[in-house]
Amino acid sequence: MSLDISKVIKGESVKFKNPPKAFLEAVGGVDGMQELMYRFYDKIYESEISHFFPQDEDEFEKIKIRNSKFFIQICGGPKIYEDDKEGQDMDEYMVRLHDDFSINEKARIEWLGTMREAIEEHKIEDKEAVEAFWDYLDSFSKLTVNTFNDGSTYYASLLDKSDSRLGN
Numbered sequence: 182m183s184l185d186i187s188k189v190i191k192g193e194s195v196k197f198k199n200p201p202k203a204f205l206e207a208v209g210g211v212d213g214m215q216e217l218m219y220r221f222y223d224k225i226y227e228s229e230i231s232h233f234f235p236q237d238e239d240e241f242e243k244i245k246i247r248n249s250k251f252f253i254q255i256c257g258g259p260k261i262y263e264d265d266k267e268g269q270d271m272d273e274y275m276v277r278l279h280d281d282f283s284i285n286e287k288a289r290i291e292w293l294g295t296m297r298e299a300i301e302e303h304k305i306e307d308k309e310a311v312e313a314f315w316d317y318l319d320s321f322s323k324l325t326v327n328t329f330n331d332g333s334t335y336y337a338s339l340l341d342k343s344d345s346r347l348g349n
């Protein structure tokens with residue numbers, strides 16, 4: 182199974198598919214996804230991007246909970262994340278949320294590498310589902326990158342469908 186990380190190209194059109202429900206099932210349902218995401222965030226604490234995240238334990242706990250809910254929902258599970266975000270495009274919301282942080286390619290690679298470790302330790306049998314989940318992460322994470330090596334910034338937009346950045 183190859184969980185590769187592809188490169189971000191500033192301004193490129195990023196197409197992605199939400200992960201299949203098969204991944205939620207393969208990971209062990211709602212409880213399994215929560216376990217995976219907690220494992221991921223425990224590793225984030227030890228990673229080179231820990232400074233991006235709240236240092237206060239209670240605040241970090243809230244992020245862990247919201248993050249788990251998001252991934253459960255995005256994999257076709259119950260709509261438990263979007264409760265208070267009704268009417269908003271979930272993908273666009275998620276991209277904007279990351280605009281508060283200066284995320285460059287190096288941070289994205291660290292984030293993905295950390296997630297890959299968590300996924301591998303979780304020992305998921307359905308490799309096809311894992312690859313589909315990974316494809317989503319590899320693609321969608323490009324939209325969170327807003328800071329480039331030449332010092333410039335670029336904020337991806339999904340709302341402007343004319344540039345066909347949103348694929349299905």
Ligand code: HEM
Pocket residue numbers: 230233234235244247248251252275278279282284288289290292293317318319321322325
């Ligand atoms: C597939 C890519 C990604 C997805 C789906 C994703 C999703 C999420 C979600 C669901 C949350 C919690 C949102 C909430 O508070 O309601 C979050 C928070 C956060 N994400 Fe991401 N993320 C991605 C990539 C990244 C990357 C590459 C970074 C790089 C550093 C990053 C940095 C952060 C930070 C710093 C927060 C905490 C925000 C806060 O303190 O409120 N994310 N992300």
